[in-house]
Amino acid sequence: KQSLPIIICTISTSLILSWILHKVMNIKGNTATLIGVGSSICGGSAIAATAPVIDADDDEVAQAISVIFFFNVLAALLFPSLGKLIGFDITTGEAFGIFAGTAVNDTSSVTAAASTWDSMWNLGSQTLDKAVTVKLTRTLAIIPITLVLAYLRAKEAKKDGSTTNGFSFRRAFPMFIVFFVLASIITTLCLGMGVPSDIFKPLKELSKFFIIMAMAAIGLNSNVIKLIKSGGKPILLGGCCWGGITVVSLVMQHVMGIW
Template sequence: MSTRSESIDIAETDALAERSQSSAPWFFVGLALVLALGLATRFLEKNVPVWVDWGWVKSVEYPVYAIVLGLVGSGIVGVLGIREKVASAFRTEFFIKTGLVLLGASVQLHVIARAGALGVVQAVLLVSSVFFFTWWIGGKLKVGEKLRALLAASVSICGVSAAIAAAGAVRATKEQIAYTATLVILFALPSIFLLPWLAGLLGLSGPVAGAWIGGNIDTTAAVAAAGAIVGEEALQIAAIVKSAQNVLMGVVAVALTLYFALYVEKKGQDATKGASKALWERFPKFVLGFILASAVATWYVNAGGASAGISAANTLRAYFLILAFVSIGLEFRLTKLLAEGWRPIAVFGSATVFNLAIALLIASILFSNFQI
């Protein structure tokens, strides 16, 4: 039987394994590809509304161009057979977190405090209800406990990061992580376009739409993409709500570690050691950067600082978000989905629909009177 340390050692995503195969020159080839697609996104965003006079085409937002170009890029690197070599440059997590720290500069500190408090309430309600629903339906469909834990963590908290955190807790295999990561992206991609459209159809206000998107879409990058499509208010609230949800990842990971150690593997009281350390290790530190950026920018504006400074930070934020959205497209692969059959897909799909409904209800109640 493998030890806990050995199990964690193999609990890597395929993406991480691919990155270890990459050399520095290939990393720069991949980075050049990401930057080129980012520039192309910016070029299309600026020029398509000038070239084309159709209403809906004029209103296409930059996340759409970025993701579509990323998907095209993914197809090209797949055909060329260089995906494993260049994948080390597709750093969605780094790009989105840097972008979100910069987003903090355009959000007043009091907005973070008010929306963050509501976001924590929403996150606690959503994460607990969606996690246990996914766990329950996974059991009904006879999905194994480890994969159920990964599916429940990823759909209820924050996608791939939560799946990796849960994998460490329950000693899942790298195949199970890769499978869950593919499912997360498969569901997140259409949500980026579907939720803004539904929010418009339902006539949701910016804050409610943002809270709904933040509480619903699994990956943080996709949340930002959907929020940006709806508008600036929705983007700000979506980022705050998603950050609040990310913070709960540590709590769930520790709870899963204890549950598996005490009840599944029956290891006894030793399992409770190090829980507080694990909570800090899994705390999303970029949230601190987001709050600090907001505090600095709030002070800067109140002190009469030039608006050009905030404007420059907003433009640079858009650059990083574009690179994140391009990377989502570049990282997408469908090939892992055949491994586990239809049951986990049904579990994930059911959980997503449940999440969609309950997040709409909670966001409508909590954020209906919210003003930025």
């Protein structure tokens, strides 16, 4: 509840910026949509959920993911120093955790930035716990956004007389959200029944391994030279969305008295 106003404002900022710049800079609609959704919600996961809904091709998906992860890396490297520079409380992970959870695109990079802050100030896992909770709350926005995009796509197809892109709830719904909710329920019930939390440590380590493997796989499919040569406008779009989200997150936290 504490982070929800910030999440709503950052998501709105990214989507509005991507729509405006799509018109002004004449960027392909699918590319702008993928970058806007990826920046505002949860990077690669949001792109993966949105791509089939809007019928994005492989090149559009690869370009959007490359742009998002470029700024993910910058965030993971720069945000801990930025947090120190602007005066976040170093005795607790609350302020930086909310900042990382609302301003960093992808869950893996949120984890990296939050863990760095914990290590810098010997906070254990305070920042990481806060950041991941905020980030996964933000991830739930995939559901309404993909459903709205699917509806708009179906409406457009109907207007054009096409019958191949009809609305499908099953196709639009990101099923990994269901597994996330189920895992959360199982964990909560087990802890409530007195099962020691240490039993989940192997699964946590396994999840970190899979995140590393996923980032490596995306890196192996990303051509940096090609991205720079052909992706000038998408990179600028991604940078504007990323910058907008960062500024709005900081302003909202300041207004709400979090830092």
